[in-house]
Amino acid sequence: MYKVRFHLARGENFRKWQVLHNGKREYYDPESVSLVMEGCRLHNNPRVARIINDGAEKSVCAWVSCSSVGVVDPKPPGESQVLYNPRVTPNWCDGNGKNLDGMSVPRLSTSGRRIFMG
Secondary structure (H helix, E strand, C coil): CEEEEEECCCCCCCCEEEEEECCEEEEECCCCCEEEEEEEEEEECHHHHHHHHCCCCCCCCEEEEECEEEEECCCCCCCCEEEEECCCEEEEECCCCCECCCCEEEEEEEECCEEEEC
């Protein structure tokens, strides 16, 4: 199983995609590549997300688990964006604000710092 999240800790990998698999961490520049994730599930720690939403410092509280991750040339954005920013809303959501926490999705892909279905 792979675990994908956006890395926000200061340092050389700040604002890069972090992919964890079998104890190994890899980082990808969102402007240089797109990630294609298969067999995905959207994870969120609602307790931590709520604390961040109330004004606390950001910490790891959301990620995508998936069965595989491909690294490809940058792709254009898809139509159905999946959003996560606990400062705005403490859960994964679609463009209409629908809560997507825990949702299984066959395929997700990145375009820059954004995630899209399909």
